[in-house]
Amino acid sequence: MFDALKDRFEKIFGTLRGKGRLSEEDVNLALREVRRALLEADVHYKVVKDLTDRIRERATGQDVLASITPAQQVLTIVFEELVAVMGSEPKPLTISPKPPTVYLMAGLQGSGKTTSTVKIASRLKGSHKPLVVACDLQRPAAVEQLRVLAEKAGVAFYGPQAGQTDPVQVARGSLKYAEDHLADLILLDTAGRLQIDEALMEELVRIKEAVPPQEVLLVVDAMTGQEAVTVAESFHAKLGLTGVVLTKLDGDARGGAALAIGAATGAPVKLAGMGEKIEDLEVFDARRMGQRILGMGDVVGLVERVQQVTSQQDVERLTESLKKNRFTLEDMLLQLQQIQKMGPLEKVLEMLPIPGASKMAQGADLDPKRIKHTEAIILSMTPRERRSPEIIKGARRRRIALGSGTSVQMVNQVLHQYEQMKDLMKAFGKGGRKGFRMPGGGMRNLFR
Numbered sequence: 001m002f003d004a005l006k007d008r009f010e011k012i013f014g015t016l017r018g019k020g021r022l023s024e025e026d027v028n029l030a031l032r033e034v035r036r037a038l039l040e041a042d043v044h045y046k047v048v049k050d051l052t053d054r055i056r057e058r059a060t061g062q063d064v065l066a067s068i069t070p071a072q073q074v075l076t077i078v079f080e081e082l083v084a085v086m087g088s089e090p091k092p093l094t095i096s097p098k099p100p101t102v103y104l105m106a107g108l109q110g111s112g113k114t115t116s117t118v119k120i121a122s123r124l125k126g127s128h129k130p131l132v133v134a135c136d137l138q139r140p141a142a143v144e145q146l147r148v149l150a151e152k153a154g155v156a157f158y159g160p161q162a163g164q165t166d167p168v169q170v171a172r173g174s175l176k177y178a179e180d181h182l183a184d185l186i187l188l189d190t191a192g193r194l195q196i197d198e199a200l201m202e203e204l205v206r207i208k209e210a211v212p213p214q215e216v217l218l219v220v221d222a223m224t225g226q227e228a229v230t231v232a233e234s235f236h237a238k239l240g241l242t243g244v245v246l247t248k249l250d251g252d253a254r255g256g257a258a259l260a261i262g263a264a265t266g267a268p269v270k271l272a273g274m275g276e277k278i279e280d281l282e283v284f285d286a287r288r289m290g291q292r293i294l295g296m297g298d299v300v301g302l303v304e305r306v307q308q309v310t311s312q313q314d315v316e317r318l319t320e321s322l323k324k325n326r327f328t329l330e331d332m333l334l335q336l337q338q339i340q341k342m343g344p345l346e347k348v349l350e351m352l353p354i355p356g357a358s359k360m361a362q363g364a365d366l367d368p369k370r371i372k373h374t375e376a377i378i379l380s381m382t383p384r385e386r387r388s389p390e391i392i393k394g395a396r397r398r399r400i401a402l403g404s405g406t407s408v409q410m411v412n413q414v415l416h417q418y419e420q421m422k423d424l425m426k427a428f429g430k431g432g433r434k435g436f437r438m439p440g441g442g443m444r445n446l447f448r
């Protein structure tokens, strides 16, 4: 995600890192690159100007110039300012004190509105009884699409009754239906157009007046970049948005939309769509996004996943290994088993705060069968071999291959993979890449 911007920042700060002290000239040079990267990432020029002005003001201050680690300081400033633009605290969806709570979902066609409606309902069904309502009567297939998705997610559905052609009638009808069926959260999926038009806006305004919503959520496709901001501005002017759902952030989206929508409308990005599946919805977290943009990796996401799957004992063991700089094949096995539990490996690797991790994810052999083989190979080793892999020479390799039902070539590959992981762990143990430490201590904190 946001690779262009991330790569650019990596390059900029790679240059800065080489310097012991920064001159004002250095900061200006770096900021020119920052500005160009942001513009190319589709961030509105006004936002870019504000941002770089603030960064310059702080980065050329005495503290930074005199600091021993100026590159790190500039990076921190850029990070903080990016986060400030996107909103520093996650903004949860609000619930009306008097049920039912109504969410009006708006957005252009294909933005991911219907999918997001069901995702939100599904997310909240543990604490509420949601009802999704088909108010998109423009496209005949739209009602059916919502019904099918709702059924799959196990949430209640309400659609137009016989003869109804006005979405306002459907919205009103859903209130009564919700009351009868004890639903306390109504999500109105509305029609989209390919482009903003008056008729669409009027329809939305009428629905909003008939069934006053607690939240007016605009669903925006992050892939649309700069245009997302124009769309958000028009919807905001007519409807008064309370929040934005930014979808397709799992794709190749440039960073512009996330950075600029908040600045343009004041409506916070509340949720992020991370895939096509119903559970692929996350609370939008500006810090996490800022980390990804800057190539610091999604440390927060990684911590969450690691915490979900690792026991305290595992964590302590890994911490010990990292501290002693002794990463053994047993640790590798433990990690592989945990990674398997964490879900799709590509997603896990993308979160790592190391340069090239996402590229590694693309190149990695993620075949679950292969992971199973690796497991079999390690389990066929003696405990001593696992702890001191350097003793595994020809005869031992043949025995291990035989014992695991694999080949010597595959054993060689596993040992090679181990060497690579060991190097990676060494880098983590030192607190990230050379001369670079993430705010808060980086990966080391993960295992503390």
Ligand SMILES: Nc1nc2c(ncn2[C@@H]2O[C@H](COP(=O)(O)OP(=O)(O)OP(=O)(O)O)[C@@H](O)[C@H]2O)c(=O)[nH]1
Binding pocket: 107, 108, 109, 110, 111, 112, 113, 114, 115, 116, 136, 142, 191, 192, 193, 247, 248, 249, 250, 251, 272, 273, 274, 275, 276, 280
């Ligand atoms: N990769 C990815 N795809 C998504 C995401 N959200 C939605 N989609 C896909 O985008 C396409 C359009 O989504 P819909 O929910 O049908 O969009 P819509 O805005 O309701 O479109 P209309 O009903 O035509 O107005 C579908 O193929 C979804 O699966 C996301 O976060 N990531």
